[in-house]
Amino acid sequence: MRTAAVRSRDLWPAREDYRLLRRTWRKDVLAGITVGIVALPLALGFGVSSGLTAEQGLVTAIVAGLLAAVFGGSNVQVSGPTGAMVVVLVPIVATYGAAAIAAVTLIAGVLVMATGLLRLGRIVSIIPWPVIEGFTLGIACIIFLQQVPLITSPHQAAPGEHSSNAVVAAGQSLAAADPVYLAWAAGAVVIVAACMLIAPRIHPSVPGSLIGIAVVAVLAALASSPLATIGTIPASLPAPSLPSIDPELLGVLLPAAATVAALAAIESLLSARVAGSMADTGAFDPDRELVGQGVASIGASLFGGMPATGAIARTSVSIRAGARTRAASIVHALVLLAVVYVASGPVGMIPLAALAGVLFMTAIRMVHTATVRSIMTSTRSDAWIFTITAIVTVSFDLIWAVLIGVALAAVVALRGAARTTGVALEPIQADPPSDLDSSIVAVRFQGPLFFVSAERVQETVMGVGTPSVVILRLARLERVDATGAQVLAQIVRSLERRGITVLIKGVRDSHSALFRRVGVLAALRHHKHLFVDFDGALEHARSHVAREREQV
Template sequence: MRTAAPAALRHALTLLPGPGDYRDLRRTWKGDLLAGVTVGIVALPLALGFGVSSGLTAEQGLVTAIVAGVLAAVLGGSNVQVSGPTGAMVVVLVPIVAERGPGAVAAVTLLAGVIVLLAGVLRLGRVVGIIPWPVIEGFTLGIAVTIFLQQLPLLTSAQRAGPGELSTHAIIATGQTLAAADPRYLLWALGAVAVVVACMVLAPRLHPSVPGSLLGIAVVAVLAALLPSPLALIGTIPSTLPSPSLPSFDLGTARDLLPAAATVAALAAIESLLSARVAAGLGDTGDYDPDRELVGQGVASLGASLVGGMPATGAIARTSVNIRSGARSRLAAIVHALVLLAVVLVAAGPVGRIPLAALAGVLMLTAVRMVHLATVRTLLRSTRSDGLTFVITALITISFDLIAAVLIGVVLAAVLALRSLSRTTEVTIEPISTERALPGDEEIIQVRLRGPLFFVSADRVYAKVMGMGHTTVVILRMSGLELVDASGARILSDLVTGLERRGITVLIKGVRPEHTALLRQVGVLSALRHRRHLFADLDPAIDHARSHVERARAAG
């Protein structure tokens, strides 16, 4: 107990902010300020759009980006991570809002924040490392398709669908939306999307610093104000942040919301850690602490819930912009949140007059840019297993559930990897070969075992060896075995026992030192007829086998 307490205390201290987080601030503050302003401008339309797309309000997306952005920047485990509402979280929130109403989101956000916080305290941050690349890319593709489809209701009618009016399944909801579309409104909305997309594509070609999404939204807002447009607007946005208050729910409600909160928490953890891991490789910005990142993201969602916001995660797109703009410390992400706060305090009126179709255009192009065709081609052309894992993960993400897609993708990748690994197990059955053949050598068979011998390949090895014809002596050559698990050792024991029962003497040659203890514990060595039937080299094993053949011939 004396050693456990200090260790726990040391771990707890690593999860807290410290002066080291800002040790290079004197050198980097100018770049951090510029990066923070840049990413704040980029984040504005995304925060508004993700709030609306979730079935909530633009205000809720904005306050989430502000409150969660500051808390995650200060408490998180990455120096350059930018957090806030994301498209992946929208995909999860849409069915929650449809089934339980917008009022349930704050409670789900609070519960999810607690779960993510506990995951960080319990040191579960490294778990994301087991997610294979094909699963991550399939997950990303599925999210991108779903985000794109979720924007269609904003383009087809000025009236937003209420809870229960649209299916929670993105593809079915798309059909329902298009079937009930208002043609006149759809034309106006598609025009707004075209303007936004054109600005986002062309503006960076004029100058890299021009925020194309913000420019496109401004152009559409001005046109909507000047022309007799039917386009629905964001509406009134308060010019102050909401006062903090706990979401109202009891134990019964918490129990009902817990499955949804667990899904949100899992997604928040996965997306934040993936984003932080990618960010650590994009520039010389220092490593990240995955456990501390979970603590920071958990507290960020807790803070967002207190102001009626939505769950927050690390956002790879905004984080990438942050790094490319010169961010080197947490100050950049803090400034990004302050820029958004300034928008609330100063420009809430103009923001409220932005057409929803313009936000849909931003998110549609964002979704398209999430998919990298070169990556898709690489995965599909790599191995059959990786291509299958990628496609199945994407389909499950679109059709069913994000967390189920990740879990199924990981399991499928593991099964296919084990299947491929099992094929590297080689079993060669052949007569002995020496410089001088002696009479009776044809009654000695050597079985070469190479590669891994584990639960997937064990039965195949057993069937092949036991299926050979009758002989007098079998030499099991095991120096080529790279890996043996308990199942593999058990099969070896069964092989020795089965062959001996058929009157075949079994000799074992070349047991590796790292396998000796397991083979002894499982009973492989004790299954031999005599302890002298274990050899380190082949020549003594062949000589001993010949002596058995001679005795068998003499007895016959």
């Protein structure tokens, strides 16, 4: 226990986290206020889009944002509800109801925290760029489509009324749309979108989304519009309590929680990695980041919130505003907390269509055409991986999309590595030449020899014909796995059964133990058929051919 505690000491908050605060606190406070303003409409919108409430989204941004800032492994990561998590939560709410989310959030938080304690944070580094971008494109499409029900009817769909698939649900909503309501909602979306486009041109720090929401809220109130609003938001945080978990539902909720945990881990680590490349804010600890995100989701569940992850959009805003320590993320959470206690009344009057407008624009801004163009014009395999990952994300499931994308990338990588394996049948070209050399063939191996290329190598060598002696030249053979070594042993045995003497030249020290264990060396007819240099092997081969000819 004591040893484990010492080893995990670097996974918890320390005074060192705030060593730069004396020099950067002014910029951190300003950045925290800025990102808090930006996060408000997103927190409200993601709460509603998940099938939950705006209050739950706001509570999550406050509690999880604060805990992740203190316990996380990044100095600048801003956490809260995100669009990717919304995509996962919608079908869970439709299947198990909104009451199950707190339990799912708690279980997922424990799983994410355990992943960090087990030091599995580096796993995100295996996700290739085309998979990440395809995943992002798919999420953007789903977020966009999930807003359609908010602008077609003043009433949220009851669980099971619409499909859990965003594409199908958007079509169902449009088919049953109220034309009058749709016209009002579309107008609200246009106003918000226009404000978000124009405001940054006036000044980068102008919060276009908040201005758009405020304009729509005022116009909707003055014109007595039919637009549905957020509704009453409590003027304080709810009292914390442990979510009730029905033992009978535990087995059913575990797969859903595992999906949420996997997504939270992947998105948080990707966000933190991108944030680390945007500014010199210090290296991030992926294992501590997972512990922090796990603590954040556990804390959010105690207040009835939803799962949280690192949010790259809000993190980027914070960094561009000058954030250099985790104090900025803490201030962001405090700003949102102040909104609850001071402005819950006005927030409750915000039309849902205005939040939909913010999320429509958020989804559009997630897709960078230059990035898509770069991937699609890079290599054919990367273009296919990007496209398939995006399609699977939209059509089926986010986690499956990542797994399939990584699997495809692995197949492509293995295929490329297999092509670097070279095997060539070479006639003997020695100086001085000998008429005996016509009965000798050298087989040169080059590059790695592993399971992907093993069959092709075996087929090539076995087409050697009917020489008296075959010399296997292995000096340029690189990495060899057990399958590759087994194939070499099979080649030696097969050639020997055909009456062909096999000599092996140039076994590397790093390969000798594997070859001995697998039986490559034991397959040779004689232990003296192993050579260090080619001249010695060739001399022995010529003597063997000469003896055969004398016997004839």
